[in-house]
Amino acid sequence: MxxxxxxxxxxxxxxxxxxxxxxxxxxxxxxxxxxxxxxxxxxxxxxxxxASIPQLRNFNAFLGLDEDAFLRATEGTIKLGIEFVDWLRPGHRYMHAFGPVGRPLGTTPFHHYWLDARRRGTAGDDFWAWSANALAARAGRFGRVTPGGAEPLTWAFHFxxxxxxxxxxxxxxxxxxxxxxxxxxxxxxxxxxxxxxxxxxxxxxxxxxxxxxxxxxxxxxxxxxxxxxxxxxxxxWLPMDSAWAVPSRDDAPPVPYTRAWARDAGWQWRIPLQHRTGNGHVFSSAWTDKDAAARVLMDNLEGEALADPRLLTFVTGRRxxxxxxxxxxxxxxxxxxxxxxxxxxxxxxxxxxxxxxxxxxxxxDPLLADEFNRQTEQEYACIRDFLVLHYKATQREDTPFWASRKAMEIPETLAARMALFASSGRVFSRDEDLFKESSWVQVLLGQGVTPAAAHPMTAVVADAQVDGWLDDLARIAGRAASSLPSHAAFLARAETRLAG
Ligand SMILES: Cc1cc2nc3c(=O)[nH]c(=O)nc-3n(C[C@H](O)[C@H](O)[C@H](O)COP(=O)(O)OP(=O)(O)OC[C@H]3O[C@@H](n4cnc5c(N)ncnc54)[C@H](O)[C@@H]3O)c2cc1C
Structure with missing residues (x-):
C-alpha cells in the first residue's frame, strides 16, 4: 500500500x-x-x-524546556495578571489575575458568596482580597511553591x-x-x-x-x-489599528504583572523584562493621529527610552x-x-x-479542515467578546473615543453574557472559550458590571458561617502571598539554580 x-x-x-x-x-x-x-x-x-498567559507553560513543558533556562534565555520575568488602570473611569484600577479568586462552596461559585456578604455589609469591596495571585502581584512577590500548603499561584511570563x-x-x-x-x-x-x-x-x-x-x-x-x-x-468592535512600541530602561525591580493604562484614544502597555521594559501605545487612527499617539507614549514612559518608537499597523479580525x-x-x-x-x-x-x-x-479529508476552522472561529469569537467587554463596560465618556466605545453595538453573544451577569451574576464559559469563569467575573466586576442579585443557593449556608469562611479564605490568600520571596529574589534564585 x-x-x-x-x-x-x-x-x-x-x-x-x-x-x-x-x-x-x-x-x-x-x-x-x-x-x-x-x-x-x-x-x-x-x-x-x-506578554503571555499561563498556557504557555504547557507548551514549554511539551517541548521539555526547563523553565529557569527559558527565563534566562528570554530575559523573562513572571506575570501573575494584568492591572487595568483608568479603564472603568479615571483613577480606578483593577486586576485580571490568573487563577481562581476564592473557591466555590459546594456547586456555587465564590463570587456569589462575596456579592451576598457585601450586600449584607460583612465583606469588603476588594474582590481581589481573595486572589493570592493579585495579592502577590501587588506585593511584588513570587514563588513556585506557596509555603504552608496553600494552592500554588498561577503564572505566565513576560519575555x-x-x-x-x-x-x-x-x-x-x-x-x-x-x-x-x-x-x-x-x-x-x-x-x-x-x-x-x-x-x-x-x-x-x-x-x-x-x-x-x-x-x-x-x-x-x-x-x-x-x-x-x-x-x-x-x-x-475593536477599532485599534496601530501601535507605537519602544523599549525603556528601568532601574526598579520588575513587577510580576503587566500594566495597561487606558489613554484618550487607546491604551498603553508596560511589560517589565529583566534587561529592559517593553512599552507600547495601542490606538485607533480614527480617533487620534500617529504623532499625537507617539507623544502620549513618550510622555508617559517611566525611565529612559532605549530606541526610537516604532509604528506597527494592523486590522483586527480573523482569516x-x-x-x-x-x-x-x-x-x-x-x-x-x-x-x-x-x-x-x-x-x-x-x-x-x-x-x-x-x-x-x-x-x-475536507472534514478535518472544516472542524479545524469551526473550532478556530469559535475560539477567536470568544476572545473577541472578552476583549470588547473591556471597552463596552466603561463609565468613561470623557473623550470621543471612550464615548463611542460605551455606545457601540456589541456582538449578541457578548450582550447576552453581560445581561445574564448583570441580572444574576451567572457566567459560563463555552467549549472553545479560552477565558474561564474567573477571568470573566474579574473583568465584568472590574469594568463595573455589578450583578443585581447573588445566586439564591447562597441562602443554603448560614450567613455567619459564610462570613467566617470568607475571613478564613482571605487570611489564607493573604498569608500565601506575603510568605513568598520578592519577584527579584525569585529571578536571582532561578539564575543560581541554573549555575548550580
Ligand atoms: C503591537 C503588538 C503587540 C503585541 N503584543 C503581544 C503580546 O503581548 N502577547 C502576545 O501573545 N502577542 C502579542 N502580539 C502578537 C505577536 O507579536 C505575534 O502573534 C507573534 O509575534 C507572532 O508573529 P508571527 O510570527 O505570526 O509574525 P512575524 O513576526 O511578522 O513573522 C513573519 C515571518 O514571515 C517571514 N516572511 C514574511 N514574508 C516573507 C517572504 N516573502 N519570504 C520569506 N519570509 C517571509 C518574515 O521574515 C518573518 O520571519 C502583539 C502584536 C502587536 C502588533
Missing part, C-alpha cells in the same frame, strides 16, 4: 509563530516528517509580543519575543528542522485543486511540501496572497478560514485582535494543538 502520510512540511516565516510551529511539529512528529522553515532576515519579524524565537530555533534545529534563508516570491499551485506544491524563492530555489504552515505575518503570504481566503474585519486546502495559517497570518489580553501567541499554541489533533494525510 502506498504511503499516504504527510512527509514534507514547509513552514513559511521565522517569527514567534514560525519557530513555535517548527519546535512543536519537530517534537510531535520526530523523524516522520521532513520540516523546513523559510524566513527572510531582510523582511524581519514583527518584533513585539512579550523577549526575539530571544524566545532564537531559543526555539536552537531547539528545532537540534531536532532536524532545516532553516532556509531567502525571500519567497511566488508559489507553485496545482491547476485543478489549487493545492500548493512548492514555494519559490527569489534566487530560483523551490521548496516543495505536502503541508504548508503560513506564519508569514499580517500579509498572509500563502493563505491570502496565494489562496485569497478572505478576512473578517472586526474594527467596528475566514485558517486552514484552506493544504495551507494552515498560524500567528498573525491567521488573524489579530490587538494585544490587550496577550492572546496572540496563545492562538499559535492552540492552533498547533488543534492541527496535531486533526492532522491530515495526503488525502486532506
Amino acid at each position: 502506498a504511503d499516504n502520510r504527510i512527509g514534507r512540511i514547509v513552514i513559511v516565516g521565522g517569527g514567534t509563530a514560525g519557530w513555535m510551529s517548527a519546535a512543536m511539529l519537530a517534537r510531535a512528529l520526530g523523524p516522520a516528517a521532513k520540516i523546513s522553515l523559510v524566513e527572510s532576515e531582510a523582511i524581519g519579524t514583527v518584533g513585539v509580543g512579550e 523577549d519575543a526575539a530571544l524566545y524565537a532564537r531559543h526555539l530555533r536552537t531547539y528545532a534545529e537540534a531536532r532536524g528542522v532545516v532553516r532556509v534563508e531567502g525571500r519567497i516570491v511566488g508559489v507553485d499551485q496545482d491547476g485543478d485543486s489549487g493545492f500548493l506544491r512548492a514555494v519559490a524563492l527569489e534566487d530560483d530555489r523551490r521548496i516543495e511540501g505536502d503541508l504548508f504552515i503560513d506564519c508569514s505575518g499580517f500579509r498572509g503570504l500563502l493563505i491570502e496572497e496565494a489562496l485569497k481566503t478572505g478576512y473578517e474585519d472586526w474594527r467596528r 475566514r478560514k485558517s486552514w484552506n486546502r493544504n495551507v494552515v495559517a498560524l500567528g498573525l497570518a491567521s488573524g489579530f485582535m490587538e494585544p490587550l489580553e496577550s492572546t496572540s501567541i496563545h492562538l499559535v499554541q492552540s492552533g498547533l494543538a488543534r492541527l496535531l489533533a486533526l492532522f491530515p494525510d495526503q488525502g486532506f
